[in-house]
Amino acid sequence: MFTCKKAAVLLSKYLDDDLSRGEWLKLRFHLLICRACRMIRRQLALQKLIARRLGDEDIMPPSVAQLTLSLESRQRIKAFIKVHRENSHL
Numbered sequence: 203m204f205t206c207k208k209a210a211v212l213l214s215k216y217l218d219d220d221l222s223r224g225e226w227l228k229l230r231f232h233l234l235i236c237r238a239c240r241m242i243r244r245q246l247a248l249q250k251l252i253a254r255r256l257g258d259e260d261i262m263p264p265s266v267a268q269l270t271l272s273l274e275s276r277q278r279i280k281a282f283i284k285v286h287r288e289n290s291h292l
């Protein structure tokens with residue numbers, strides 16, 4: 203008997219595309235007849251999506267400006283912005 207407990211264990215693998223054909227079919231059938239497990243699948247999928255997004259941000263390359271501007275250029279721009287800000291407050 204394929205229970206909700208078994209389905210929950212397989213769901214994570216299912217979302218990673220890591221199930222055998224047999225497991226996949228059993229789980230698909232269970233999801234068709236079990237609303238509770240469909241909801242769990244949706245929540246897991248959302249969690250994985252969020253985790254993936256957060257992971258992507260961690261490995262985001264530095265901005266183009268940081269890569270292409272020399273230190274001197276960046277300091278000049280910072281100084282310009284500072285002067286500009288000070289003037290705009292007068």
Ligand SMILES: [Zn+2]
Binds near residue numbers: 207
């Ligand atoms: Zn179920």
